[in-house]
Amino acid sequence: xxxxxxxECEGVIELADGSxxxxxxxxxxxxxxxxxxxxxxxxxxxxxxxxEEDWGE
Amino acid sequence: xxxxxxxECEGVIELADGSxxxxxxxxxxxxxxxxxxxxxxxxxxxxxxxxEEDWGE
Amino acid sequence: MIVVKVGGSVGIDLAALxxxxxxxxxxxxxxxLVHGGxxxxxxxxxxxxxxxxxxxxxxxxxxxxxxxxxxxIFEMVYCGEVxxxxxxxxQAQGVNAVGLSGIDGRLLSGRRKEAIKIVDxxxxxxxxxxxYTGTVExxxxxxxxxxxxxxxxPVITPxxxxxxxxxxxxxxxxxxxxxxxxxxxxxxxxxxNVPGLLRxxxxxxxxxxxxxxxxxxxxxxxxxxxMRIKVLGAIEAIEQGVRQVxxxxxxxxxxxxxALAGGxxxxx
Amino acid sequence: MIVVKVGGSVGIDLAALxxxxxxxxxxxxxxxLVHGGxxxxxxxxxxxxxxxxxxxxxxxxxxxxxxxxxxxIFEMVYCGEVxxxxxxxxQAQGVNAVGLSGIDGRLLSGRRKEAIKIVDxxxxxxxxxxxYTGTVExxxxxxxxxxxxxxxxPVITPxxxxxxxxxxxxxxxxxxxxxxxxxxxxxxxxxxNVPGLLRxxxxxxxxxxxxxxxxxxxxxxxxxxxMRIKVLGAIEAIEQGVRQVxxxxxxxxxxxxxALAGGxxxxx
Numbered sequence: 001x002x003x004x005x006x007x008e009c010e011g012v013i014e015l016a017d018g019s020x021x022x023x024x025x026x027x028x029x030x031x032x033x034x035x036x037x038x039x040x041x042x043x044x045x046x047x048x049x050x051x052e053e054d055w056g057e
Numbered sequence: 058x059x060x061x062x063x064x065e066c067e068g069v070i071e072l073a074d075g076s077x078x079x080x081x082x083x084x085x086x087x088x089x090x091x092x093x094x095x096x097x098x099x100x101x102x103x104x105x106x107x108x109e110e111d112w113g114e
Numbered sequence: 115m116i117v118v119k120v121g122g123s124v125g126i127d128l129a130a131l132x133x134x135x136x137x138x139x140x141x142x143x144x145x146x147l148v149h150g151g152x153x154x155x156x157x158x159x160x161x162x163x164x165x166x167x168x169x170x171x172x173x174x175x176x177x178x179x180x181x182x183x184x185x186x187i188f189e190m191v192y193c194g195e196v197x198x199x200x201x202x203x204x205q206a207q208g209v210n211a212v213g214l215s216g217i218d219g220r221l222l223s224g225r226r227k228e229a230i231k232i233v234d235x236x237x238x239x240x241x242x243x244x245x246y247t248g249t250v251e252x253x254x255x256x257x258x259x260x261x262x263x264x265x266x267x268p269v270i271t272p273x274x275x276x277x278x279x280x281x282x283x284x285x286x287x288x289x290x291x292x293x294x295x296x297x298x299x300x301x302x303x304x305x306x307n308v309p310g311l312l313r314x315x316x317x318x319x320x321x322x323x324x325x326x327x328x329x330x331x332x333x334x335x336x337x338x339x340x341m342r343i344k345v346l347g348a349i350e351a352i353e354q355g356v357r358q359v360x361x362x363x364x365x366x367x368x369x370x371x372x373a374l375a376g377g378x379x380x381x382x
Numbered sequence: 383m384i385v386v387k388v389g390g391s392v393g394i395d396l397a398a399l400x401x402x403x404x405x406x407x408x409x410x411x412x413x414x415l416v417h418g419g420x421x422x423x424x425x426x427x428x429x430x431x432x433x434x435x436x437x438x439x440x441x442x443x444x445x446x447x448x449x450x451x452x453x454x455i456f457e458m459v460y461c462g463e464v465x466x467x468x469x470x471x472x473q474a475q476g477v478n479a480v481g482l483s484g485i486d487g488r489l490l491s492g493r494r495k496e497a498i499k500i501v502d503x504x505x506x507x508x509x510x511x512x513x514y515t516g517t518v519e520x521x522x523x524x525x526x527x528x529x530x531x532x533x534x535x536p537v538i539t540p541x542x543x544x545x546x547x548x549x550x551x552x553x554x555x556x557x558x559x560x561x562x563x564x565x566x567x568x569x570x571x572x573x574x575n576v577p578g579l580l581r582x583x584x585x586x587x588x589x590x591x592x593x594x595x596x597x598x599x600x601x602x603x604x605x606x607x608x609m610r611i612k613v614l615g616a617i618e619a620i621e622q623g624v625r626q627v628x629x630x631x632x633x634x635x636x637x638x639x640x641a642l643a644g645g646x647x648x649x650x
Binding site for chain 3: 426429430431454457458459460461462463465466467469470473474478479480481482483485486487488524525528532534541543547548549
């Protein structure tokens with residue numbers, strides 16, 4: 001199991017090894033904030049960027 | 058054998074069948090002018106265009 | 115002065131449009147043309163071994179995955195083949211067209227999205243960072259006016275340029291809407307491969323003829339996918355003073371004359 | 383005012399040139415940039431399944447066979463990828479570049495050769511009619527000056543446009559020479575992947591440093607293949623009043639500054 005603290009609420013987040021990839025978005029089970037898995041080894045979490053509308057061609 | 062008149066000197070030009078293609082340039086054996094074979098069936102000859110220098114990329 | 119946007123989808127007859135523009139310009143109509151090139155870009159990208167990938171945002175919008183290699187192919191088709199093809203056809207109609215991308219003279223500048231959130235093919239929500247898409251925020255109207263005043267017809271294409279000086283893939287309809295409002299154009303005409311806004315897509319007989327400027331907002335439910343983005347552009351243009359936005363058919367013989375005579379969906 | 387031509391052959395460092403131009407422009411140097419794209423066009427043409435064909439004229443010149451399909455690929459690379467890539471890099475140097483082809487605003491117009499005479503692979507002399515190549519005869523200097531006066535740096539690329547309004551493949555060096563003389567530029571700098579004119583090609587130590595304007599004509603024997611066309615352009619530019627033509631190395635760090643400081647072959 002890999003674990004890290006939620007940057008928003010400090011809650012401990014545990015993820016089964018191999019069940020996630022870098023760049024994936026998860027929701028903190030405690031406070032529900034959107035988090036981005038910025039690295040796998042070691043597991044590092046950051047607040048996910050804001051959603052922005054409007055797209056290219 | 059296919060034959061046609063040279064547009065310059067009216068000389069008769071004879072070419073073995075299958076020995077020439079449309080767009081090919083030949084010299085009139087009589088007056089030496091450059092001729093273009095503009096069609097094969099029937100054999101038709103026209104004065105070849107002038108040579109122009111300068112080329113693209 | 116009017117701004118005309120013609121899409122890049124299959125079925126649109128650019129030669130017919132250029133002929134139509136030739137006649138209108140000869141009769142004194144001043145205009146700016148904006149164009150797309152998506153269908154052709156998909157073909158060339160596949161031929162070059164970098165087939166197009168489309169990503170769906172978490173809120174349901176689909177758009178072209180634009181990494182650096184895709185951007186290069188995008189420029190080849192939009193700025194090279196399509197733009198110069200249109201300029202060549204307009205010149206043949208006696209119209210002194212000048213083709214420009216949004217990068218040239220910073221004609222279209224804006225912000226590149228640092229990261230975008232997508233749902234990948236396995237349903238995972240992902241953050242994508244090396245994507246070169248963004249939003250047009252500013253139009254260099256002085257360059258457009260300089261060309262118009264000297265008798266040239268600007269033919270404008272994405273991409274735009276970001277404040278970090280990177281080329282960015284931006285939506286042509288939204289860019290055309292901003293160009294129209296920045297230039298204070300009377301009309302924005304958007305030509306695509308449908309007759310206009312359809313109450314129930316793709317039934318072409320469900321064409322909506324007229325929408326009052328005030329109600330265009332609640333029209334959004336009718337619009338699906340790409341059409342939602344087009345309507346978003348129309349709403350913005352109307353809000354910034356463009357008197358009329360027309361969605362019309364780009365596949366017919368005189369597409370622009372027909373739109374100016376009230377064909378398609380007239381908003382405003 | 384100077385005109386700079388940078389070739390499209392392998393080894394030329396466009397990023398280094400754009401950086402060099404950024405500094406020179408910041409120090410007040412006014413210039414027009416003309417570029418090629420031949421090497422890249424060959425690659426893309428092959429990838430698109432239409433590999434480049436070269437034809438040799440009866441008098442020994444080799445040039446790209448330019449049928450309609452090749453012209454489309456030519457525009458994709460010259461006007462799309464290379465032109466907008468240069469404009470993007472110049473914008474990043476704070477230079478307000480505007481990219482244009484010869485078709486835009488009829489910047490470069492001339493005559494398409496009705497037919498060309500070539501020697502085919504089996505040694506037969508042939509007439510080729512559907513070839514879109516030609517000669518630049520006129521430059522729209524007012525469009526270039528309009529852009530220069532308003533703080534823009536024109537980045538110009540073939541193709542040109544014929545009097546029948548068809549895009550035509552024209553030689554970039556000859557076009558640059560005509561642009562230089564039409565604009566009454568002081569200097570024409572031609573950057574390529576050789577240090578300058580070489581007495582015995584490809585020995586780079588046989589660089590010819592200086593040629594008096596009067597003797598440049600009899601220099602022609604030294605020049606082979608493409609270089610003959612470059613020298614032809616130089617002779618024309620000098621005859622029409624350009625004070626100095628410099629052939630210099632486009633592969634080095636500050637290629638333009640080096641050429642302006644007398645590097646390469648200086649004619650005039």
